[in-house]
Structure formats: structure tokens, C-alpha cells
Amino acid sequence: AQSVTQLDSQVPVFEEAPVELRCNYSSSVSVYLFWYVQYPNQGLQLLLKYLSGSTLVKGINGFEAEFNKSQTSFHLRKPSVHISDTAEYFCAVSRYGGSQGNLIFGKGTKLSVKP
Amino acid sequence: NAGVTQTPKFRVLKTGQSMTLLCAQDMNHEYMYWYRQDPGMGLRLIHYSVGEGTTAKGEVPDGYNVSRLKKQNFLLGLESAAPSQTSVYFCASTENSSGNTIYFGEGSWLTVV
Numbered sequence: 001a002q003s004v005t006q007l008d009s010q011v012p013v014f015e016e017a018p019v020e021l022r023c024n025y026s027s028s029v030s031v032y033l034f035w036y037v038q039y040p041n042q043g044l045q046l047l048l049k050y051l052s053g054s055t056l057v058k059g060i061n062g063f064e065a066e067f068n069k070s071q072t073s074f075h076l077r078k079p080s081v082h083i084s085d086t087a088e089y090f091c092a093v094s095r096y097g098g099s100q101g102n103l104i105f106g107k108g109t110k111l112s113v114k115p
Numbered sequence: 116n117a118g119v120t121q122t123p124k125f126r127v128l129k130t131g132q133s134m135t136l137l138c139a140q141d142m143n144h145e146y147m148y149w150y151r152q153d154p155g156m157g158l159r160l161i162h163y164s165v166g167e168g169t170t171a172k173g174e175v176p177d178g179y180n181v182s183r184l185k186k187q188n189f190l191l192g193l194e195s196a197a198p199s200q201t202s203v204y205f206c207a208s209t210e211n212s213s214g215n216t217i218y219f220g221e222g223s224w225l226t227v228v
Binding site: 049 | 119163173207
């Protein structure tokens with residue numbers, strides 16, 4: 001079985017500052033890794049995903065994440081955040097070779113960007 | 116440009132009532148999913164379908180039933196609603212191959228009183 005831990009439930013940050021949202025996972029099999037963003041009263045939108053290959057993954061809106069197999073982590077980073085990045089961010093995994101929609105989600109991190 | 120559409124968007128039910136949530140996708144996707152989202156819990160998979168006529172249980176299937184009679188539609192039913200089923204429900208779909216994006220609907224807010 002897989003599980004996902006998002007280490008921070010809330011992250012406040014000032015505009016134009018860098019941010020890192022932390023995600024650790026546990027799994028006895030290889031996994032795919034994802035970050036999703038949810039704006040208030042909306043569905044989830046894919047930010048980026050790691051399937052294989054380069055461990056540094058670039059996504060939309062200037063976000064990137066690095067897969068670290070030895071530390072079983074997939075932290076999300078952005079060098080300079082905007083007010084519009086205020087949202088809830090979810091890390092998720094799915095079993096390698098399985099359906100990518102069978103996702104195990106973390107509990108979410110609320111990013112609050114202040115002016 | 117519809118993508119994944121969920122109806123209804125909002126509903127209030129009394130305990131014991133039944134209802135059906137409809138998910139429709141126009142992308143010819145094979146796989147469809149129903150998730151529920153609760154505060155501080157993230158999303159949890161209720162049921163999913165890997166093709167027309169097939170369904171399977173997810174992480175939290177109890178109290179729900181599903182049907183996939185047509186490829187484009189995936190129905191989630193509550194036979195006897197309970198307050199514990201108050202939640203936001205999300206439908207999603209994806210192609211049957213690795214690497215494809217999963218598309219989510221905009222959610223259905225259900226309150227059981």
C-alpha cells in the first residue's frame with residue numbers, strides 16, 4: 001500500500017519570496033508522483049508529474065519538483081510566488097503500472113501568499 | 116470544451132434519502148473515478164471504472180454504488196444518505212495508458228442533514 005505525507009498543513013509566505021511545499025511518500029513498489037493545485041471552490045488541476053527519467057520536473061505556473069528516491073520525497077518549489085498562487089496543494093501517488101487515476105492523496109497544504 | 120461535467124453542483128439531502136450524482140466526460144476516456152474530499156483529509160477514492168460496464172471499489176466504497184452503462188457517464192449513487200456522507204465529490208477521467216493527464220470535474224457539494 002502507498003501513503004503520502006504532506007508535512008505542512010499551512011504555509012504563509014510573502015509575495016515574491018521562494019516557497020517549498022514538502023511531500024514524502026511510502027510505498028513498497030515503484031510509484032508515479034503528482035502535484036495538484038486547487039483554487040477555492042474549484043476542482044483539481046495538475047501542476048506537474050513524475051513518471052520516469054529526469055528527477056527534476058517542471059510544471060505550470062513556474063513550479064518545479066524534485067523526485068528523491070532515497071529520501072522518498074517529492075517536494076514542490078517555486079522561486080518567487082505571486083498572490084495568485086494562494087491555493088491548496090495536494091501531493092499524490094499512484095502505483096507504477098496501475099491506473100494513474102487510482103491516486104492516494106496527501107491531506108493538502110494551504111499556501112497563503114501575502115502582499 | 117466541456118471536459119468533465121458533474122451534476123448537480125449543490126444538493127441538500129435529508130438522512131435516509133437517496134440521490135445520484137452524474138459525471139459526464141466528452142474526451143472518450145476509458146477510466147473514470149469518484150473521489151470525496153473532506154477537510155483535512157485530502158481526496159479519497161470511492162469507486163472507479165476501467166471501462167464501460169465495469170466498476171471497482173476504491174478506498175472508501177461503503178454506502179455508495181456506481182454504474183457505468185455508457186462510456187461517457189459514471190453515476191454515483193447514495194441509497195440511504197447519512198450525515199457522514201456530507202462532502203464534496205469529485206469525478207475524474209483519464210485515458211487507459213501511462214503518462215496521460217487526469218481531468219477532474221469542478222465538484223459537487225452534498226450536505227446531508
